[in-house]
Amino acid sequence: xxxxxxxxxxxxxxxxxxxxxxxxxxxxxxxxxxxxxxxxxxxxxxxxxxxxxxxxxxxxxxxxxxxxxxxxxxxxxxxxxxxxxxxxxxxxxxxxxxxxxxxxxxxxxxxxxxxxxxxxxxxxxxxxxxxxxxxxxxxxxxxxxxxxxxxxxxxxxxxxxxxxxxxxxxxxxxxxxxxxxxxxxxxxxxxxxxxxxxxxxxxxxxxxxxxxxxxxxxxxxxxxxxxxxxxxxxxxxxxxxxxxxxxxxxxxxxxxxxxxxxxxxxxxxxxxxxxxxxxxxxxxxxxxxxxxxxxxxxxxxxxxxxxxxxxxxxxxxxxxxxxxxxxxxxxxxxxxxxxxxxxxxxxxxxxxxxxxxxxxxxxxxxxxxxxxxxxxxxxxxxxxxxxxxxxxxxxxxxxxxxxxxxxxxxxxxxxxxxxxxxxxxxxxxxxxxxxxxxxxxxxxxxxxxxxxxxxxxxxxxxxxxxxxxxxxxxxxxxxxxxxxxxxxxxxxxxxxxxxxxxxxxxxxxxxxxxxxxxxxxxxxxxxxxxxxxxxxxxxxxxxxxxxxxxxxxxxxxxxxxxxxxxxxxxxxxxxxxxxxxxxxxxxxxxxxxxxxxxxxxxxxxxxxxxxxxxxxxxxxxxxxxxxxxxxxxxxxxxxxxxxxxxxxxxxxxxxxxxxxxxxxxxxxxxxxxxxxxxxxxxxxxxxxxxxxxxxxxxxxxxxxxxxxxxxxxxxxxxxxxxxxxxxxxxxxxxxxxxxxxxxxxxxxxxxxxxxxxxxxxxxxxxxxxxxxxxxxxxxxxxxxxxxxxxxxxxxxxxxxxxxxxxxxxxxxxxxxxxxxxxx
Ligand code: 26M
Numbered sequence: 001x002x003x004x005x006x007x008x009x010x011x012x013x014x015x016x017x018x019x020x021x022x023x024x025x026x027x028x029x030x031x032x033x034x035x036x037x038x039x040x041x042x043x044x045x046x047x048x049x050x051x052x053x054x055x056x057x058x059x060x061x062x063x064x065x066x067x068x069x070x071x072x073x074x075x076x077x078x079x080x081x082x083x084x085x086x087x088x089x090x091x092x093x094x095x096x097x098x099x100x101x102x103x104x105x106x107x108x109x110x111x112x113x114x115x116x117x118x119x120x121x122x123x124x125x126x127x128x129x130x131x132x133x134x135x136x137x138x139x140x141x142x143x144x145x146x147x148x149x150x151x152x153x154x155x156x157x158x159x160x161x162x163x164x165x166x167x168x169x170x171x172x173x174x175x176x177x178x179x180x181x182x183x184x185x186x187x188x189x190x191x192x193x194x195x196x197x198x199x200x201x202x203x204x205x206x207x208x209x210x211x212x213x214x215x216x217x218x219x220x221x222x223x224x225x226x227x228x229x230x231x232x233x234x235x236x237x238x239x240x241x242x243x244x245x246x247x248x249x250x251x252x253x254x255x256x257x258x259x260x261x262x263x264x265x266x267x268x269x270x271x272x273x274x275x276x277x278x279x280x281x282x283x284x285x286x287x288x289x290x291x292x293x294x295x296x297x298x299x300x301x302x303x304x305x306x307x308x309x310x311x312x313x314x315x316x317x318x319x320x321x322x323x324x325x326x327x328x329x330x331x332x333x334x335x336x337x338x339x340x341x342x343x344x345x346x347x348x349x350x351x352x353x354x355x356x357x358x359x360x361x362x363x364x365x366x367x368x369x370x371x372x373x374x375x376x377x378x379x380x381x382x383x384x385x386x387x388x389x390x391x392x393x394x395x396x397x398x399x400x401x402x403x404x405x406x407x408x409x410x411x412x413x414x415x416x417x418x419x420x421x422x423x424x425x426x427x428x429x430x431x432x433x434x435x436x437x438x439x440x441x442x443x444x445x446x447x448x449x450x451x452x453x454x455x456x457x458x459x460x461x462x463x464x465x466x467x468x469x470x471x472x473x474x475x476x477x478x479x480x481x482x483x484x485x486x487x488x489x490x491x492x493x494x495x496x497x498x499x500x501x502x503x504x505x506x507x508x509x510x511x512x513x514x515x516x517x518x519x520x521x522x523x524x525x526x527x528x529x530x531x532x533x534x535x536x537x538x539x540x541x542x543x544x545x546x547x548x549x550x551x552x553x554x555x556x557x558x559x560x561x562x563x564x565x566x567x568x569x570x571x572x573x574x575x576x577x578x579x580x581x582x583x584x585x586x587x588x589x590x591x592x593x594x595x596x597x598x599x600x601x602x603x604x605x606x607x608x609x610x611x612x613x614x615x616x617x618x619x620x621x622x623x624x625x626x627x628x629x630x631x632x633x634x635x636x637x638x639x640x641x642x643x644x645x646x647x648x649x650x651x652x653x654x655x656x657x658x659x660x661x662x663x664x665x666x667x668x669x670x671x672x673x674x675x676x677x678x679x680x681x682x683x684x685x686x687x688x689x690x691x692x693x694x695x696x697x698x699x700x701x702x703x704x705x706x707x708x709x710x711x712x713x714x715x716x717x718x719x720x721x722x723x724x725x726x727x728x729x730x731x732x733x734x735x736x737x738x739x740x741x742x743x744x745x746x747x748x749x750x751x752x753x754x755x756x757x758x759x760x761x762x763x764x765x766x767x768x769x770x771x772x773x774x775x776x777x778x779x780x781x782x783x784x785x786x787x788x789x790x791x792x793x794x795x796x797x798x799x800x801x802x803x804x805x806x807x808x809x810x811x812x813x814x815x816x817x818x819x820x821x822x823x
Contacts (some may be wrong), residue, residue, distance in 0.1 A: 012052075012094065017101035020048040039176075041107045042085070042115035045098065046179040049088050053221040054182070056092075056822075057251045062172040063822045064143050068306045070315060071143045073276075073299060073327060074134070074814040076322035077125030077291065078271070079120040079233060080150050080155075080715050081220075082641030084180045085112075086479055091139075091223040110663075117173050118640050120154035121181075121235075123275040123599075124240035125667050126559045128641065129439075129803075130322055132667075135472040136807040138224035138231040139501065141819045144807075147295040149287060149696040150194075150218045150235035153270040158638040159598050164615030166600055166608050168273075180220055181235070187217035189294045190241065191622055193286065198383035203345040203389065204338055207382035212241045213264040215294035215623035221591075225474050226497050228822045236294045238516065274601045275557045276367045282379065287369060289380060292329040296674030300336055310341055315355035316528040316814035321358045321433065324369045324425035330356060331386040334616040339382070349390075357814050358433040359467075359663050360426065363446050364561065370416060376423055387423060391415055394431055398458060412454045430455050435814055439469045440665035440686040467810060468689055469665040470803035473503050476671045480645035483525045484795075486676065491518060504799030513792045523788050526652065526676060533650035543634060549591035550781055552671070552680075554655040555639055555647055558607035561662040565755065566763050567594070568614050568653055571633055572733045573619070573771060578627040590631045595647065597639035609751040611635065616743045642667070650675035652778055652791075657770070659761040660684045670801040680777055682766070686801075694797040698790045700780075702773035703766040712765050716758065723756055723764055730755075730767045 002016065025033050026042040031040060049127075068718040089095040099109045122128060130146065137144035156168040195210025220233040240261035249257035251604035267290050272279065283377040303316055321327060323398050330352060337348035362368075377384045391414040402408050414431065416422040430436050430452060438444030444466030448456050456464055478500055491494045492508045510520040527547070536547040571594055578586060596614050600607035618633040648654075654672035656663070656679060673679055673690055680701040681687040691699045704712060723731040732751050738745040755763045781787050799805075811817050 010589055012097065014097055014100045014104065017048065017094075017097055018087060018104050021045055021101060021593065022033070022049065024048050026048055029709040035794045038107065038111050039115045041102065041105070042112045043177075045102060045112055045473060046085055046116070048086065049092070049094070049098070050179050050221075052092055053088060053223055053230060054178075056223065057219075057221045057232070058226045060230045060822050064820055067820060068316070069143050069820060070318065070815070071145065071302075071819045072137075072811070072817050073295070073317040073750040074130060074137075074144060074146045074320050074322065075292065075326040076127070076130040076146065076148055077145060077287070077325040078122030078322075079119075079130045079235075079639060080122030080124070080127035081131045082475070082645070083113065083116040083118055085586075088223055090474060090479055091225045093226055118154075119173060119178075119643050120171060120640060121148065121151050121154055121271055123271070123273065125665070126275075126323060129469055129667055132472040132475075132803040134222045134231065134233060134472065135474060135809055136470070136610060136803040137223070137811075138222045138229055139227065139472075139474070140804055140807060140811075141227055141229040141821060142231075142807065142811050142817055143225060143820055144231055144811075144817070146222070146231075146233035147291065147298075148233065148235050149268050149271075150293050151271045155271055155599065156445060156602070157274055160611070160615060160637045164612035164619075166602075166611050168602050170270075180218045182221070184219055187298070188436065189215040189236075189288050189297045191215055191293045192377055193236075193289070195381065197385055199385065205343075206339070207335070209668050209683065211260070211263070213290065214239045214241050215269065215290060217294075217298070225500065229820070234295070234298070236268065236291055237367075238290055240264035240266055268713050273599070274603075276362055276364055276559055276561075277601065277604070278367055278369050279603075280370070280372065280375070282375060285375065285379060288325055289328050289332075289383075292326050292332050295326075295435075296329055296332050296336060301682065304408065309336070310343055311347065311351065312802045313351045317355055319356050320810065320815070320819065321356060321429055323359065323361045324429050327358075327369075327425045327429040327432070328380070328383060330428055331383040331390070334386050334390070334505065335382055345389075348392075352432055354434055356429075356433040356526060357810075358429040358436045360436060360438055360447050360451070363443070363451055363652060363664070364662060368451070370422040371425065373415065373421040373423060384423075387414055388456060390428070392429065401458060408454055412458070420673065421451050425595055426695065427455075435463055435465060437465045437633070437786075437814075438465045438664065439467065440689060441466050442467065442661070442688055443664040443685060447705070465813075467806055467813075468686060468800070469670070469800050470806035471667055471670045471674070472803045473500055473674065475645075478647070479672055480651040480673050481525075481529065483528055484649065487521055487525055488757075488795075501804065502799075503802035503804070506796050506799055509792055509796040513789045513796070519785060519788045519792070522676070522792055523784075526650075526791070528700060529649040530652075530673075533646050536646050537634065537636065541634075541636070545593055545634070546591060546629070549593045549630075550651045550652050550777075551595065551650055552655070552777075553594055553595045553647055553651040553677070554657075555595070555597040555636075555644065556666075556668060558598050558604070558610055560754065560761050561658050563657050563659060563761055563763060564596065564598070564610050564614070565751070566657055566766065567596070568610070568617060569730065569733050569763070569767070570770055570774060571631070572617060572736065573729060574631055574774070575621050575624075575627060575732065575793070576736065578623075583626075586627070586630055590781055591630050592632075594631075594633040595651075596634070597643065597647065599639060606751055606754060611750065613742070613748055615749060617737075620742050644671070648672055648677070649675045651675070652781075652787075653678050653680050655689055656681035656684070657703070657766075658682055658684050659709060659766075660704055661709050661807070662761070663687075670798065674798045674801065676795045678777075678780075678787075678790055678794060680773060689800070690798075693800055694794045698794050700767040700777050703763065709762065712762055713760065716760075716762075720757075727764050727767050728811075729771070730764060 021044045154171040160166040178396040193211045197205045197206045197207045215236040218235045222231040244257045244261045337343040414427045438447040448464045530547045534547045614635045622632045654677050656669045666684040680700040
């Protein structure tokens, strides 16, 4: 059997597909075949596809278990998977056949696919990266498992109130049953909280008492592209160890009877909606420990089943820590080894430090996790002991290397002194890992020279490396942009499955960049994607969009460092400029439509105010008869993976305009460029490497560079110059907003004052250069063929940014794992 055969055998032909769908309608769904709506059809089709996935998944897991290779585990609190049906059909190579099958049954595959809810178990970049990495691991047949939490509620649904405020609604994504997961009610693990730890000799201890909670496994199948190999993502759900307290129940105290079971269930109730900011909530720490303890216990059990000696653990297990969120895995593995497996401390430490690898995703100080010692002491008394022991040994060794350097010891200590003390998770993750990596060249260099500088001095630089992020071209080109994918295949004259697995093959497009017929086809695809977006916006939100205007897009989480404010202030500037023109002058202007989307963390006041400003400015300018032909602006609510799949292919320019040195990498920048959208951005994160690949002439760069940022901030603090002097056009924009041109101006004062006063993210410093960059975009767009050529050349040079390359880098340089061909 080959990967294509699936369970229906070689003849997975259209009739057997329709048969399987109808069968699921009648049996699994217990419905009449003539009475099925799109949602029902979606469920039946999903169950039918799932049968194939299960067959492949079973074979893969069985084969791999018998082979006992080294495995890698990707620990991430977030997996932002989006929808699965379309991806599964594509990866199984069954899309065409299912298309025909559902047509025969009187349905349309696109409508069916649209019935699926996103699995939105993530906030943004970090969670979506984890999802792309699973796709690439499965596609390249690498034995990689993901471990995460099965939140009952994913990232909140965003609503925009009439006054422009963001409202949050829960995301009960499991209300409809989820065909893509396999509940493993037999795979359960006990996890302890609180209680007390009693030290024994030789560094060992006994931890007992407290609360015990059960972790139940749910396995999500991850199919590779055109391979039988199907990997696993194991998500844990919390549940009470013992139903409820019967004594209280019998005494009529129902609240108390269910209290402890409620507290156990709460652990995996909801994803924390913060992104790039740390919050010190006990429930969050509980989530982190619950997940790392269950995962490590599972990994240990699997390792012990191989019968190998414990000292060989790092030869069979590599664990990647996705940011500091899973750092408790370090003391937890120490606990398992020392307390439960009787391994001497030093030997255990050697095993631990050869097992873990740590990826850092941010250098923003407010995002670095620090837990109060008293909180951790209470929740995890044994881990606190282990952390103090690790720290003591580590600091002694630093002292030997740098005698008498008290400041250095204080900086490198896992414990931040003060009342209370804090546990610095990044220090612990670094000390406990073999390698530390950043996610783009510039970011990795900043990791080495700022937050990890002392550790570089101590360990040497080779521990601190870079793996530039990547994205899966299956979802982010073939699936979301089928027209472009077909055009590429027809032009390259190589099979789609070849270039989708070796993205450097896109370079073959370069020789057609000047070909007028090809340019025409290329432009037609973009136009058609713009119309698809316009249609979506019109049907979903009832807004008409001018599809002959340039589509300019900024979609990402709302954050001051990402500078959506710069964009909106730029739009207001453009609006004021247009208003000042004569009608004849305006006629020469390039029409532009600016799209925004993105969620603000519910507690992030300035970010929410930014959304309100965008919505209210949009309301005014979209209605202005003088200018609306030339400039309009939309804030699309509830940004999601599925919305990104429509927005990205339609973009002609996208904005990635963070203050230099603040965006670790960015990954949507890669998605836009892969789809032939040009990049308008700062010299930051992966923008730099994109420009290196596609050529600086094909991107629009502006703004100060990273080395200038610190000095400028210093000047802002100690020698402030009013905006009126520094940048009169910006001052004008701010004053127009204040004076009520876009509704009550006083509402926006706190936001505008962040710019007028401290301006930590240097909007004032970059404004002029931003406006000039926008003008350069306009000029370039006027030259139609020149623009299309840039677009083609951009797509052609995006090979580096496939997550296949990134994952292979981790597999070869860090994890030391090998491809496994399931026969
Ligand atoms: C932390 C504590 C409590 C609650 C939530 C968090 C938290 C959640 C997500 C902190 C950070 C989170 O994500 C950060 C993130 O998404 N970083 C982005 O990672 C991408 C992938 O590497 C990069 O491309 C982005 O530049 C980076 O901002």
